[in-house]
Structures are given as C-alpha cells and as structure tokens.
Amino acid sequence: MTLLTNGQALPPTQWAHVFKTRGQTIELKQIPVGTPGPDEVLVQMEYSGVCHTDLHAWKGDFPPTPKPDLVGGHEGVGLVAAIGSQVHGLRIGDTVGIQWINRTCGVCEFCSTGNQPLCPKLQLSGYMVDGTFQQYCICKADNAVRIPPGISLEAAAPVLCAGITVYKALKESNVQPGQIIAIVGAGGGLGSLAVQYAKACGHKVLALSSGSAKGHMCLYDLGADYFVDYKSPNVAEEAKHVTGGGPHAAMIVSSVEEPFHRATQYIRPGGTIVAVGLPPGKISTDLFSMVTQKISIKGSYVGNRQETEEALAILIRAGFSVQYDVVDFAELPNIYDLMEKGQMQGRKVLKIGKTLSKSPEYLSTFSKDLHFRPRQNGIAGNVVSPELERAIERAGGDFRSDTVTVPTEPVMQAIINASSFEDDIYEGGDPAVNAFQDKIKAMTGKEAALFVLSGTQGNQICLRTHLHQPPHTILLDYRAHVQVWGTGGLPLFSQATVTGVEPKNGVHLTLDDIKDRIVEEGNFHFPPTRVVSLENTLSGSILPLKHAREISNYVRNVRVPPGRTRIAMHLDGARLLEATTAENVSVREYLDCFDSASICISKGCGAPMGSVIVGSREFIDRARWFRKMFGGATRQTGIMAAAASASLDYCLPLLPKVHALTRRVAEYLHRIGYEFLLPVETNMIVLNLKKTGIDGESLVRYCTKYGLRTFPSGRLAFHHQISEDGVSRLQRALLELITDVKRV
Numbered sequence: 001m002t003l004l005t006n007g008q009a010l011p012p013t014q015w016a017h018v019f020k021t022r023g024q025t026i027e028l029k030q031i032p033v034g035t036p037g038p039d040e041v042l043v044q045m046e047y048s049g050v051c052h053t054d055l056h057a058w059k060g061d062f063p064p065t066p067k068p069d070l071v072g073g074h075e076g077v078g079l080v081a082a083i084g085s086q087v088h089g090l091r092i093g094d095t096v097g098i099q100w101i102n103r104t105c106g107v108c109e110f111c112s113t114g115n116q117p118l119c120p121k122l123q124l125s126g127y128m129v130d131g132t133f134q135q136y137c138i139c140k141a142d143n144a145v146r147i148p149p150g151i152s153l154e155a156a157a158p159v160l161c162a163g164i165t166v167y168k169a170l171k172e173s174n175v176q177p178g179q180i181i182a183i184v185g186a187g188g189g190l191g192s193l194a195v196q197y198a199k200a201c202g203h204k205v206l207a208l209s210s211g212s213a214k215g216h217m218c219l220y221d222l223g224a225d226y227f228v229d230y231k232s233p234n235v236a237e238e239a240k241h242v243t244g245g246g247p248h249a250a251m252i253v254s255s256v257e258e259p260f261h262r263a264t265q266y267i268r269p270g271g272t273i274v275a276v277g278l279p280p281g282k283i284s285t286d287l288f289s290m291v292t293q294k295i296s297i298k299g300s301y302v303g304n305r306q307e308t309e310e311a312l313a314i315l316i317r318a319g320f321s322v323q324y325d326v327v328d329f330a331e332l333p334n335i336y337d338l339m340e341k342g343q344m345q346g347r348k349v350l351k352i353g354k355t356l357s358k359s360p361e362y363l364s365t366f367s368k369d370l371h372f373r374p375r376q377n378g379i380a381g382n383v384v385s386p387e388l389e390r391a392i393e394r395a396g397g398d399f400r401s402d403t404v405t406v407p408t409e410p411v412m413q414a415i416i417n418a419s420s421f422e423d424d425i426y427e428g429g430d431p432a433v434n435a436f437q438d439k440i441k442a443m444t445g446k447e448a449a450l451f452v453l454s455g456t457q458g459n460q461i462c463l464r465t466h467l468h469q470p471p472h473t474i475l476l477d478y479r480a481h482v483q484v485w486g487t488g489g490l491p492l493f494s495q496a497t498v499t500g501v502e503p504k505n506g507v508h509l510t511l512d513d514i515k516d517r518i519v520e521e522g523n524f525h526f527p528p529t530r531v532v533s534l535e536n537t538l539s540g541s542i543l544p545l546k547h548a549r550e551i552s553n554y555v556r557n558v559r560v561p562p563g564r565t566r567i568a569m570h571l572d573g574a575r576l577l578e579a580t581t582a583e584n585v586s587v588r589e590y591l592d593c594f595d596s597a598s599i600c601i602s603k604g605c606g607a608p609m610g611s612v613i614v615g616s617r618e619f620i621d622r623a624r625w626f627r628k629m630f631g632g633a634t635r636q637t638g639i640m641a642a643a644a645s646a647s648l649d650y651c652l653p654l655l656p657k658v659h660a661l662t663r664r665v666a667e668y669l670h671r672i673g674y675e676f677l678l679p680v681e682t683n684m685i686v687l688n689l690k691k692t693g694i695d696g697e698s699l700v701r702y703c704t705k706y707g708l709r710t711f712p713s714g715r716l717a718f719h720h721q722i723s724e725d726g727v728s729r730l731q732r733a734l735l736e737l738i739t740d741v742k743r744v
Contacts, residue, residue, distance in 0.1 A: 098160070102131075156312060186222070207226065540680065685715070
C-alpha cells in the first residue's frame with residue numbers, strides 16, 4: 001500500500017460521526033483509519049454534502065436494516081491518500097468523489113451493462129459500509145468518481161447525489177433535444193438542478209411548482225421556458241395549453257403524492273413519466289388511458305460513476321451550480337434537527353479536512369446522546385476573519401471589475417506561512433519572489449520574469465525597455481488600456497507617440513488592420529514604429545491566437561536598417577489567462593508571438609496586488625533597471641509573491657466556471673431584450689446601453705437598489721467570487737430596469 005505524499009504515514013485514528021443507535025444517537029468520536037483492500041482507495045475527505053437520504057439512513061427507514069456503529073454520508077469529495085496493490089488509473093493526490101454506490105461486483109449482468117445500481121452485491125456508502133462523514137473513507141477504486149478541473153470540491157460534493165439523481169432521471173426520460181420535459185417540484189433543491197440540467201442538454205422545460213416567487217425563479221433565474229402552478233385546479237389543461245399538447249416527458253421530484261396522479265393527465269401521448277421523489281402513498285392512474293396513449297411510468301435511481309462524471313462535466317460546461325452552504329463538520333446533528341423539523345434551507349456541505357477546525361468538545365441539544373460542537377468565533381488558526389468573510393460576501397455582488405476580489409483562505413494562509421523576508425532589491429532577491437517568477441517562466445516559456453506592483457507599471461516598464469532613443473511610435477488598438485487608462489504614461493516615460501488603430505471587425509485587431517499602419521524607418525518626417533502593442537483580452541473579447549500569430553509573423557519581418565533591432569511585439573496580457581482558458585490554448589503557445597508581456601495576477605486570479613512581466617533574460621535585466629527608476633523596486637515582497645502564487649493555483653481552475661456563468665447571464669439578458677457591444681467570450685458583458693435605450697446612471701441606480709455595485713459604462717465583470725445570489729439580484733435588477741424602460 002502506498003501512503004500519503006511527502007513520505008508521511010497515515011494517522012492511526014480519525015474523527016468520524018458514528019451512528020450508534022438508529023434514530024437516537026450520533027457520536028463524534030475517534031475511530032481507526034481503515035486500510036484499503038487491493039482494489040480499493042483510501043480518500044482523505046475534504047467536504048461531504050448532507051441530504052435527506054442520510055437522515056433516512058440514520059433513522060433506518062430503508063431495508064435492509066443497516067449495520068450498527070456505522071459512519072454515514074454518501075456525497076463526499078477528497079484526495080486519494082492511499083491505494084491498493086491492484087489499483088490502476090489513480091494516483092496519490094488525485095481528486096475523487098465517493099457517492100451512494102461504494103462497491104459493486106463488477107461482473108454481473110447489471111454491472112456489465114452499466115446498471116451498477118441494480119447489482120445484487122451492491123454496497124451503499126453510509127448505509128451498508130462506512131461513508132463520508134469521516135476524515136478518511138474507503139471506496140472501491142472503480143466506483144471512485146474522478147472530479148474534473150473547473151469545479152471546487154465543495155461545489156462538487158452535492159452533485160454526487162442531487163446532480164446525478166436528476167441527470168440520470170433525465171436520461172431515463174428519453175426526451176430528445178428540443179422536446180419538452182416537465183419538472184414537477186422545479187422550485188425545490190432537486191427541481192432547480194433538474195431544470196438547469198435539462199436546459200444544458202438542449203431541452204425545453206415546463207416548470208411546475210407553487211407560488212409567484214417560485215414562478216419568477218424558474219423562468220428568470222433557472223431559464224425554464226414555461227411555468228404552471230401545480231396547485232392550480234386546471235393544472236393539466238394549463239400544462240397542455242402552454243406546451244401545445246403536453247410535455248414529451250415528466251420528471252417528478254416532488255415529495256407529495258398529488259403530482260404523480262396529475263402527470264398522466266397532461267403528458268403527451270407516447271410520453272414518459274419518471275418518478276424520483278419518494279412521497280408516502282401509492283400511484284393510482286387511469287390504466288385505459290395509460291395503455292391506449294402508450295404512457296410509460298418508470299422509477300429512476302442514482303447513476304453509475306461514468307454518468308456522475310458526465311453530470312459534473314455538464315455542470316462545468318453550462319456554468320450552473322448547486323445552491324449550498326459550507327458548515328463545520330460538527331454541525332451534522334444540527335442539520336438533521338433542521339431536517340426533522342422541516343426548517344432546512346438549501347443544501348449543507350460539511351467541511352472536514354485533514355485537521356478539524358474546532359476542538360472535539362461536545363454539548364447535547366438534539367437528544368440526550370446526540371453530541372455536537374457548537375459554533376465558535378476566533379478559532380485559533382482560522383485565517384478568515386469576520387471582516388474578510390463580509391468582504392467576500394460583498395464581492396459576490398460587485399460587478400465593477402475582476403479586481404474587486406478579496407483574498408481567499410488559501411491566499412491568506414500563504415501570506416501567513418510566507419517564510420522568506422529578504423530584500424528583493426539586493427543581490428539574490430527574495431526566495432518567494434524568485435520562486436513565483438520561476439513558476440511564471442515555466443508557464444510562459446520565457447527566459448525570465450519580473451514581479452511588479454501593477455499591470456500599468458508592468459506595461460510601461462516593458463514599453464520603455466523596448467524603446468531606446470526617440471523618435472519612435474507605438475502601434476496599438478485605439479481602445480488599448482495602456483493608452484486610454486495609462487494616465488499619459490507613454491509620452492511621459494517613453495517619449496513615444498501613439499498610432500491608434502480601430503479594428504475593422506469592431507472586436508479585435510487583425511493583420512489587415514496592422515500592416516498598412518506600420519511606419520518604417522527611412523522617412524524623417526515620421527517617427528518609425530518600434531513596438532506593436534496588442535491586448536488580450538480587451539473588454540472581455542479575445543484576440544485569437546490565429547490573428548496574434550499572423551500579426552507577429554508579419555511585424556517580425558518588417559525591414560529595419562542595418563544595426564537596428566526589429567520591431568518588438570508586446571502584449572498587455574492583463575487578462576491573458578482568461579483568454580487562453582476560453583480559447584483552450586496554452587499560455588506558452590500564445591506568448592511565442594510576443595517578445596514581452598505583462599500578466600496581471602490581481603484581476604482574474606484574484607491576488608491582492610501585483611503583475612509579472614516576462615521576456616528574454618537581457619530584456620528583464622534592463623526592465624529591472626526601469627522598475628527601480630519608476631519606483632517599483634520593493635523590499636520584503638515575499639508575502640505578496642506568496643499570495644500571488646497561491647491565487648494563481650486557486651483561481652486558474654475556476655476560470656471555466658466564471659466564463660460559463662458569464663455566458664449564462666448573457667443569454668438571460670439577451671432573452672429579456674438587452675443588446676451587447678462585444679461578443680461575450682470570457683468574463684465580461686458589455687451592454688449596448690444606447691441601443692437598449694438605457695442610460696448609465698439608471699443602470700447604477702437600479703443595481704444599487706438590489707445591493708449591487710456596477711459602473712455606468714455598462715460593463716459587467718464576473719470573477720470567481722461572484723455568488724449565485726449576486727447573479728440572481730443582478731438579473732432581477734436588470735429585468736426591472738428594462739421593463740420600466742419599455743413602459744415609458
């Protein structure tokens with residue numbers, strides 16, 4: 001058996017929630033850490049979702065009678081800590097999930113046809129074998145869900161139950177793209193996920209829930225195509241009317257009995273009704289209509305590992321997410337208490353981790369034997385203060401820029417753990433700064449890198465380094481940040497004139513825009529072009545690699561007098577990582593087109609401050625001299641470099657989700673009547689306020705009413721801390737705004 005990384009042995013014991021007496025006792029206690037068998041993996045749990053199935057399992061509501069002294073939980077995510085001798089395809093440190101299906105035989109007729117939930121030797125996490133409410137959990141390697149990049153661990157946990165449940169039911173419905181599926185109970189937790197999965201798979205959705213608030217949520221937040229209140233006395237007629245004959249399928253996730261009876265009354269002939277919810281009672285239906293209309297009724301259970309991985313991939317691609325709250329590991333008994341009382345709001349995810357955040361001191365409130373650790377403030381080692389938590393919450397509704405993010409827990413921890421405090425100006429520099437610069441060198445493929453205070457400073461240093469003796473001209477997009485927002489730095493620092501070029505396609509520069517605007521040397525009436533400066537992204541729009549390469553190849557072959565260096569290619573790559581992520585190209589490949597680049601870490605990657613410039617070793621040596629001249633040489637910079645490095649590690653995998661969320665909101669805004677100035681390709685939406693008939697002051701006023709922060713320009717910037725609540729408030733504010741404008 002292979003043990004944890006860094007040569008560390010696994011601890012002998014761990015904390016776990018143990019179900020002693022069914023329905024009466026949960027004890028948080030220390031138990032031995034298990035040893036995985038030859039075909040198993042041991043997973044160090046980081047997060048575990050909690051759902052009503054866990055409550056029913058603890059109470060013993062399902063047959064067969066579960067074993068005593070069981071550890072519950074069946075939707076956990078963590079890191080592989082140890083592997084069995086026969087395990088292939090998984091390594092120590094891989095991110096995996098453990099779901100309801102913990103072990104199957106792998107050879108029966110059901111396993112061999114992808115129907116693992118029907119395996120006669122099926123073992124269920126948290127019900128038949130110890131589950132995810134512990135620090136280390138064992139699972140058969142073949143059933144361990146591979147968690148893809150682009151989703152946080154805490155967000156992935158609920159997908160392992162709720163997400164796969166509705167995605168599997170969607171597959172069981174046999175509904176085809178473009179056809180209509182009814183989601184009964186669409187306003188609830190499972191139902192809201194079902195609507196989003198159905199839309200992501202190309203289906204039209206009839207949402208059935210109760211109340212105007214749920215109707216607004218289904219139509220405007222979730223994107224359903226139709227809504228019917230299922231408490232309406234004419235629900236069947238209304239469902240048929242709005243869908244033009246009834247939905248082709250219905251997924252019932254409701255926990256009450258009546259919707260099951262009603263579904264057969266409005267389903268389209270030949271349609272399928274999929275039962276997911278488990279209300280008490282039985283289904284009674286008109287068998288004559290069921291037979292003559294060829295209506296199918298089927299039950300749906302959880303999916304297998306491959307289907308769960310499909311569900312995760314769809315969620316990342318579509319950009320929707322599960323609504324959840326992260327709570328301390330010790331809160332499990334309190335969560336069950338809320339479930340029992342019907343007071344549960346949203347979905348809860350337990351934060352577990354290798355080291356529990358709170359000391360194991362127990363108090364009893366739920367029952368005389370049900371122990372829990374109460375919430376505490378000011379926990380030793382907790383690096384996220386209440387002030388920082390409030391700042392993160394505010395950032396969830398701040399659409400002014402992606403610079404408004406605040407440090408995350410990993411970033412704060414990196415600052416606290418920074419161990420180097422050398423003077424970065426003296427020879428040798430600071431080890432943490434050097435390590436960060438080496439990391440950027442490896443990412444970009446450039447010979448050298450230099451940490452600077454800001455993107456503005458980085459660009460000015462790069463351009464001044466390229467330019468030697470005036471006269472000279474810099475050619476760039478007329479909207480370029482370095483010119484428009486650089487406070488006049490170019491003429492001041494570099495004594496350069498600027499040739500601003502307007503792209504003919506209205507979005508980004510192409511070779512056709514550039515080649516006729518380059519001023520070659522030889523005519524003393526005009527300062528020659530010495531640098532072509534491009535920007536990626538520009539207001540969220542991408543300068544594609546194809547066009548950057550074409551421009552670079554042309555510029556680098558422009559004739560220059562003997563003894564003169566060729567025209568330099570510089571990139572303002574403030575949001576380069578956003579662009580390369582969206583275009584699915586490597587940073588190294590993109591920067592092959594440029595001699596220098598300035599990459600901002602405080603924008604999409606959310607560092608507290610800083611940018612980094614890259615180029616040849618000779619170029620960076622000269623740039624270091626200008627950094628000192630411009631007042632950018634700092635002393636103990638190690639903590640900021642450590643923060644920048646941690647931000648890069650934390651946020652880069654989140655960019656696909658940010659882009660997908662941006663596209664989702666853009667689709668909604670377009671659907672309600674907004675126009676855009678630029679295509680929505682990364683993390684920005686630029687509203688065409690003039691064409692929509694809206695002024696910037698009204699935009700700010702309506703958003704402020706909903707507690708949001710925006711600029712009057714109409715640019716909406718998304719970032720990794722934008723919350724689902726922030727998005728919902730933004731959509732309500734802009735719906736109200738455009739509705740009021742149309743009334744006038």
